Amino acid sequence: GDSVTQMEGPVTLSEEAFLTINCTYTATGYPSLFWYVQYPGEGLQLLLKATKADDKGSNKGFEATYRKETTSFHLEKGSVQVSDSAVYFCALSDTGRRALTFGSGTRLQVQP
Amino acid sequence: DTAVSQTPKYLVTQMGNDKSIKCEQNLGHDTMYWYKQDSKKFLKIMFSYNNKELIINETVPNRFSPKSPDKAHLNLHINSLELGDSAVYFCASSQGNTGGRETQYFGPGTRLLVL
Numbered sequence: 001g002d003s004v005t006q007m008e009g010p011v012t013l014s015e016e017a018f019l020t021i022n023c024t025y026t027a028t029g030y031p032s033l034f035w036y037v038q039y040p041g042e043g044l045q046l047l048l049k050a051t052k053a054d055d056k057g058s059n060k061g062f063e064a065t066y067r068k069e070t071t072s073f074h075l076e077k078g079s080v081q082v083s084d085s086a087v088y089f090c091a092l093s094d095t096g097r098r099a100l101t102f103g104s105g106t107r108l109q110v111q112p
Numbered sequence: 113d114t115a116v117s118q119t120p121k122y123l124v125t126q127m128g129n130d131k132s133i134k135c136e137q138n139l140g141h142d143t144m145y146w147y148k149q150d151s152k153k154f155l156k157i158m159f160s161y162n163n164k165e166l167i168i169n170e171t172v173p174n175r176f177s178p179k180s181p182d183k184a185h186l187n188l189h190i191n192s193l194e195l196g197d198s199a200v201y202f203c204a205s206s207q208g209n210t211g212g213r214e215t216q217y218f219g220p221g222t223r224l225l226v227l
Binding site: 031032034036038042043044045046049051087089093094095097098099100101102104105107 | 145147154156157162202204206216218219220
């Protein structure tokens with residue numbers, strides 16, 4: 001079945017540091033890939049997405065590129081802020097299956 | 113306007129009770145979902161409905177029963193609550209027009225605590 005693996009957290013960075021959160025996937029079909037963010041005490045918000053190979057999703061300074069050859073969708077940001085502190089979830093939605101498969105989430109803590 | 117709303121936001125109850133969580137979406141979407149987030153933040157699909165028809169029913173105890181009175185609503189009823197049911201339950205919706213690959217939009221979650 002489908003699965004998503006993301007790096008263990010927490011990831012602790014200083015403000016303005018470069019962020020990478022690794023995400024790899026296995027899927028039987030041709031999935032869409034997503035990053036969702038969950039701020040403390042809140043629900044899930046879509047951060048960015050990509051629907052086909054080599055697509056780059058971007059939003060709020062975050063980027064991720066759909067790499068079919070390495071089955072990866074790593075999240076990056078050039079300069080993190082304290083307000084980026086949250087839990088980040090990589091997820092996929094595969095052809096014919098009406099459900100998201102999530103990774104285990106990565107907690108990001110940004111210190112001033 | 114809230115796109116996907118859930119009530120209640122918090123629910124504290126005793127073991128053995130029956131409770132319901134309600135979800136409504138005003139996005140005009142055809143597909144709605146329930147996900148469970150456990151204490152370690154892991155998210156897993158429970159149910160999925162398309163045009164009021166159940167299409168995904170994961171390995172969930174039959175104490176959990178979803179009901180979709182119309183396309184805009186998907187409620188979750190839980191009988192005989194157990195300690196292990198304590199979790200955050202998220203409702204979501206999507207357009208349902210790309211065979212499952214479309215974006216899902218989430219509600220704020222219902223935090224259930226069973227004592």
